[in-house]
Amino acid sequence: MAATDLAAFAAALAGGSVKVIDLTFTLSPDFPVIVLPPEFGQASPLRIEQISRYDAAGPGWYWNNITLSEHTGTHFDAPIHWFTGKDLPNNAVDTMPVADMVAPACVIDCSAQSAADPDFLLTIPVVEAWEAEHGRIPERNWVLLRTDWSKRSGRDYANLGEGGPHTPGPDSAVMRWLVEERGIIGFGTETIGTDAGQAAHLDPPYPAHHFLHGGGRYGLQCLRDLDKLPPTGAVIIATPLKIINGSGSPVRVLALVGETG
Amino acid sequence: MTQPLSPPRKRSPLNRTLAPSQPPAARSRTSHGFTAAAAEGRFALQCCAHCGSFTYPAREICPECLSTELPFVEAPRGGVLVSETTVRVPADVYFRERAPWRIGLVKLDCGPVMVSHLHGDCAEGERVAMSLQLDKSGQAVAFAKPQQETPHMQDDRQWREMTADPKFRRILVTNGRSPVGLAAVEALLKAGARTIHVGVPENWKPFPEEERLRALDGVKLVPLDLGDERSVRDLAADIAGKTDILVNTAEFVRPGGLTDRQGTSFFQMELAETYMGLVHLAQSFGPAMRMRGADGIDSAAAWVNVLSVYALANWQPFGAHAASQAGCLALSHCLRSELRSGGVKVMNVFTGPIDGDWFQTLPPPKVAPRAVADGIVSGLRQGLEEVFVGDVAQDVRRRLAANPKALERELG
Secondary structure, rough: OHHHHHHHHHHHHHOOEEEEEEOOOOOOOOOOOOOOOOOOOOOOEEEEEEEEEEEEOEEEEEEEEEEOOOOOOOOOHHHHHHHHHHOOEEEEEEEOHHHHHHHEEEEOOOOHHHHHHOOOOOOHHHHOOOOHHHHOOOOEEEEEEEOOOOOHHHHHOOEEEEEEOOOOOOOHHHHHHHHHHOOOOEEEEEEOOOOOOHHHOOOOOOOOHHHHHOOOOOEEEEEEEEEHHHOOOEEEEOOOOOOOOEEEOOOOOEEEEEOOO | OOOOOOOOOOEEEOOOOOOOOOOOOOOOOOHHHHHHHHHHHOOOEEEEOOOOOOOOOOOOOOOOOOOOOOOOOOOEEEEEEEEEEOOOOOOOHHHHOOOOEEEEEEEEOOOEEEEEEEEEOOOOEEEEEEEEEOOOOOOOOEEEEEOOOOOOOHHHEEEHHHHOOOOOOOEEOOOOOOOHHHHHHHHHHOOOOOEEEEEOOOOOOOOOOOOHHHHHHOOEEEEEOOOOHHHHHHHHHHHHHHHOOOEEOOOOOOOOOOOOOOOOOHHHHHHHHHHHHHHHHHHHHHHHHHHHHHHHHHHHOOOEEEEEEHOOOOHHHHHHHHHHHHHHHHHHHHHHHHOOOOHHHHHEEEEOOOOOHHHOOOOOOOOOOHHHHHHHHHHHHOOOOOEEEHHHHHHHHHHHHOOOHHHHHHHO
């Protein structure tokens, strides 16, 4: 029966009734990375060093060496990334269950609020209002925070100002609630981190990281085009590189969207 | 009187760019005593340790007393131009292309007679001030200028061959975010630079001085991440052929030596931003600049690296940084040799700790970014290869020359 379903699924893909949407930014050297005080270690932006390009270093072929952090570009956070998840089993990208890499998503549209206030914080009432319209968030779902932030670029995207980055994200209570009361598989954003730009000042600091990873859940960030997803029904495929003991990985995130949404 | 330089005219694509040629470069090993002095803007001659007489040209034995102890020492610069010659049809290609060329004999106050290139305002029978200059082959030659300042003196045609004066030149300063880069831009503009492209790394981050920099006449901000090969290559594609002076102000300072740093990421970053940055710049800009070393009054002229003086001798509290700077220094010597055939000088500006964020807790003396900028400009105007800015850099230079081992112990 599974084989039949998959054949139907493949046919739906081929026929276009299931669409594949790319939620990934192009990995490029000038894409912003998280900003930490410079005395701390820093995430490397992407660096590309050409090995050869049909030239003396390799007459028939073109290829590059790349350098980047596990948290550069559109990327996946595993529980081991945060101290709260450090002792969990299978908490790194190489050991996490592969089944977790394919899961449905609920998309909460906060683009209007984020346009009005770059420091907008997602709260429990906002999610409850969404649930009133679309139903309770099922367990093992991604919750993706749509802010349309991915339509910005460069400086507007990083939005650094007085006191650092000003980008939307979740507050502390909603993160705990989503993990403990809704059993989400993970939380995804269009901004540089799963947390708000000013999340260092929340309690606990960086609540998305704190509660997601402490609960063995995952993060996705620097997603784009969440406006192309329906509020419910999309399926996310996010397969981090199998980096030994990796805390995360740059990732190509795809969404499958059925014709009726 | 020196004719002031006129702004260069636009090049016609119908004309071939003059390929750089070089004056004769052969020198004896002993003669490189002059090279060492010229590189730093000193005037040095051999002076017999026994009888005290100065001698020229370079010799192995004192012509007065036959002593073999003939160290190079600072010598008085004064002299009289006893005869001058204008060479109208020289046999040598380099001078033929630049004829007529004036040379002369200068009787030095300290004794010897020197064959010297002449500033246009030097007249026979008058007093002159001597210097040693590095010519387009990178070798030391004697140069006589009038003892008193004359109008537009710096614009003299023969003097300009010896220097890399910023006047009318198009310049790239690689980092406008850094205090040194910012100060360099202002000093170079003041020195008459025609245009300055100013690199802005991580263009997605705002910085406080940006608006002021952008408002300066002749300044153009360009995205430039030295650690990113493509970023450097893309900029070079636009401007390498019209960059006459490249000022590499790359800096990445973090404290720590080898064992007291956690992990290796800062080592990687400092190498990426400084060592690899220089590699990227050299590969992208070097070939174009080398081709344009004889391209008129705004020819390619110089490549400047701002380096920590601890590139010469490791200072443990910032030991890893010093090591990365030592790597850059070694690269600069390689680059110097590779650009020499184009007549493009490589000037290293060594500084002690700079007054800024990363040396905040160090006591004075620290070097003001402005002083580094002034060192860059005056070094270019004199045509130097080595500039030591500030007390710390000069002190390290002296102690290294006196006893490298002692310096190692004192710094470590």
